[in-house]
Amino acid sequence: MTDQQREFLLDGLDCAHCASKIEDGVRELEGVSSCSVNFVTKTLRMETEQGKDIPIIENTIELIQSIEPHIKVLEKQKTRRNSAVSFYLEGLDCANCAAKIEYEAAGLPGVSFASMDFVSKTIRIKTDPATTENDLSAKLVEIVKRLEPGVKVTQQPRHINSEPLENDGTKNAAMLTRIGLGAVLTAFAAFAPLNHWLEFSLFLAAYLIVGGDILLIAARNVVRGQVFDENFLMTLATVGAFAVGQFPEGVAVMLFYQVGEWFQSLAVNRSRKSIRALMDIRPDHANRKVGSGTERVSPEDVRISDIIIIKPGEKVPLDGKIIEGESMVDTSALTGESIPRKVKPGSDLLSGTINKNGVLTVEVTKEFDDSTVSKILDLVQNASSKKAPTENFITKFARYYTPVVVITAAVLAFVPPLLIQSASFAEWIYRALVFLVISCPCALVVSIPLSFFGGVGGASKAGILIKGSNYLEALNDVKYVLFDKTGTLTKGVFDVTRIHTDNGFSEDELLYYAAMAEAHSNHPISVSIRSAFGKEIQADQVAEYNEISGHGIGATVDGKEVFAGNEKLMNHEKIEYEKHGSEGTVVHVAVNRTYAGYLVISDEVKEDAASAIAQLKELGIKKTVMLTGDSKAVGDRVGHQLGLDEVHAELLPHEKVEQVEKWDGHKSKNEKLIFVGDGINDTPVLARADIGIAMGGLGSDAAIEAADVVIMTDEPSKIPEAIKIAKRTRKIVWQNIVFALGVKAVFLSLGAFGIATMWEAVFSDVGVTLIAVLNAMRVLNVKTRA
Incomplete structure (x- = not known):
């Protein structure tokens, strides 16, 4: 019995x-086979x-709220297709607030689904037919006003191609104003001749202006029992x-910290935008x-068999078949290749080109949710849920690292003054x-997932869809x-390159x-035979069709028993x-158990196949093996050629499958095995390999579903x-790991010996994080072929 997949939104998760x-x-938890x-x-x-009578959902919610009591747990479920409307949330820059808005919008009467895209600041809501857009807009405005008063809600026009304009500088200006005012007060208190209490008051005012929000968040987290986070430290x-x-x-440390956080936020947001742009x-x-x-509508509102017009320069909104017109289409968004492809009536057209x-x-041949562009976006967006071992290691490392450092800091503060006669509590508490400031592992927690997410995004830009950072x-x-x-x-x-007859049969x-025997098969060989025949095939002339896996086909044609297949079928x-002794693929044909002759069918090797094998060997691949029916x-001819x-x-x-298992036994524990197939009839082998790679054929549904990696260009x-x-x-x-841990190790040592001050400590936290994030962005510099 297969496991059931469940998905939850953790509203308020900010740690x-x-x-x-x-x-x-x-x-x-009992009954849970995996979790991410x-x-x-x-x-x-x-x-x-x-099949197990276990209250898994209840136990999950109870566990989550025991760790983070304020989190609201919302199970995401697939819903039927209803009316959909999108809203743009101008000024939204808080991911936690975005999740709260999504949660409350999903709970509105008549709403079956709400999804917030924090990157584009857009919420998409599906409703039942009885809910009007005006009513929905009013309720959403009420939710946003209560949760984020500064955010403006505007309805995205569904029939006009427009993008709401936004002034992103409002909150940035507010933060810079706080930092500037705090800096002025700090400078005045530090250099002006003031008495002790006035000096203290100015420093305290500056401190509260700059870091008041940090104090409030830390207090809230302490009440919830979440002590070891950056705000508390x-x-x-x-x-x-x-x-x-x-x-x-x-004051200066809090000031420097907020400046660093501001720059870090800019870097992370730019990173997310860069990945999204890919x-x-x-x-x-x-x-x-x-x-x-024609009418301009949302792609979600178009149905199968609807006719759409695509003008020059426009993105293809849905998968379909061209019934009129010729053009060149740019498939680079899907394949990473900038060479245009010619299309004409009868050609299949993929969304996203x-x-x-x-x-x-x-x-239109597919609705938007089933279209190529929708599936690709879903794959890329969900890829980060499958974490790489390094990500899991960093998460676990951070979980133990911070408490150990806090305990060490406590020992450092109180043990030396008790053991060393000349040591003062003030000095060692300061150390x-x-x-403590140095201990926060933000550089790793932020930059490592960003690196993997950027790697997945960069690969997708090159026409390689990787379904997870693992x-x-x-x-x-x-x-x-x-x-x-x-x-x-x-x-x-x-192509049929030779026809050899026997026993009196004509070509x-x-x-x-x-x-006729191949009439119902979609195998490329069957298609080539029907193409060579070149005439219309009447399906009612074919009866008792039987496809024999790995052998061929048996059918009754015009009342005669016909077999078409390989030598195994004849035997x-x-x-x-x-x-x-032909080097091509041979299809033997027998009619009423009398041998009629054979067809020789030839296939061409792909232009880049030989270079691909050579490059793999240069990368240290031990064995390249071909498995064919x-x-x-x-x-042997293809193997020698490549x-x-x-x-x-x-x-x-x-x-x-047996061959894959055999080779799997040859590899060591840490080595991986790839199987590369077309994703259509290789599903069992793709599933058995460590990594299954499918040739996607510009959007083959079977390929996208079957493999762990999809090559959209078939190259x-x-x-x-x-x-x-x-x-x-x-x-x-x-x-990033070596840099972050190395810098922290140095500064932890300097701090323990009293050499490093708070200034250096903040650099080792915020500065290192900023550098690590910027370094992570280099993974996006993927050079695709022109």
Whole structure:
């Protein structure tokens, strides 16, 4: 029995340490098979065992609220398609507030679903038909006014391609004003000749102006029992500085901290915008044909079989088939390749591409939620929920690291004055406070997930969809790569290159029976035979159709028993056939158990396949192996042409799985194995490999569903490119780990010996975090081919 997947929004989650505690706690609950908490999106995803009478949801909520009592837990569920409307929240810059707004909007009467995109500051709400947009707008304004009074709600027009203008500088200006005023008061108190109490009053005023919000947050968290966070450490350190008479330093440290946080916030927001820009493929509108004219509507409102018009320069809003017009389309948003592709009537058109010149009339074949662009966006947005081992390590490290440092600081504050006669409490308490400021692991907690998320985003820009940062990290350890042949290393575009008849059958008769037998198959070989036949096939002429996996097809055509397939099929049916030495794929045909002859079908190797194999070997891959159901002669020819280490031919689907398991036994514990297939008939093998890579074929549904990594361009050379992106990401991640821990180790030592002051301590916290975030952004510099 399969597990059931559940997803929850953790409204109010604002502590990375608490997120890891929740993840570990929920994972230990009875009935829970896996759990992942995404701190960035405040989402908990878990799999629960079906068939057990356990109150899992109740236990989960109880556990979460025991750790963070203020968190509201909302289970996200799939809903039916209803009316949808979007609102733009001008001035929203608080992720915690965004989650609260989403939670309360989802609870409104008539609302079936509410989703907040904090990056675009947009909330999308689905309602039942009885709820009017005006009523919904009024209720949403009321919620926002109560939670975030400074945020302005504007309804995004659904029929006009416009973007609300926003002045993002309001809250930044307020923070800068506080910092500026605090700096002026601090300077005046420090340099003006004032008495003690007036000096203290000015420093205290400056301190409260600059850091009042930090004090309030810290107090609230202490009441909730959440002690070990950045706000508490900063409050304790600066209040302690005041307590030992270091007024200027207490204020200056809070001032420096807020300046650093402001710069850090700018860097993180720019990072998020850069990542979002990489996947800016969501269409704004669709021009739906109505009578003799068109109306501009949201892509979500378009249905299958509707006719849409796509003008030059517009994004293709939905998947469809062109019924009129010719043009060049830019597929770079999906594939990373900037070379335009020509389309004409009958061509399939994918959402997310850009129409370059002609006007296209398109019949919609998929609704927006099922479209290529929707699936790609969903994959990229949900990728961060599958955490890499390094991310999990950093989360656990931070959970234990901070309490250990706090305990060490307490020992540092009180033990030396008791043991050393000349030591004063004021001096050692100050050293302990410096120690506390240094201890916060923000540089790692913020920059490491950002690096992996950037790596996934950069890969998607190159036409490589990686479904989780765990797979991105695993690509670093790949040592064995196993390939399918057809559609993976070869183009999968077959042509009948030879027809050989026997026992009195003519070429036309042989081709006729073969095409009829292959009438219901979608295999590329079947398509090539029907194409060579070139005439319309009447389905009622074919009966008792039976596709025999790994062998071929049996059917009744015009009342005659026909078999079309490989040598295994002929042997299985005990039909004598002519053996041959052809290098192409051979389809033998028998009619009423009399051998009629064979067709030779040839496939071409992809242009970049040989270079892909060579690059993999340069990257340290130990073995490159091809697994194919084709004949040994064809397999050996392709293997020799590409420089593969081994070729295993004439394999049935279950034998491919056995081969993967065999090679899996060859690798060491830390090594990974990739299987690369077309995602259509290789699902069992893709699932068995450590990393399944599918050739996506510009949006193949089967490929997107089956694999861990999807190559949108069908190019084998994208595999070494994916590994290079993974190695670059890991390099940057470890640069940040070594840099952050190294700087903190140095400053912790300096602080313990009284050499480092509060100024250096704040740099080791905020400054290091800022540098680590900026370094993480380098992972986005992925060079795609022109």
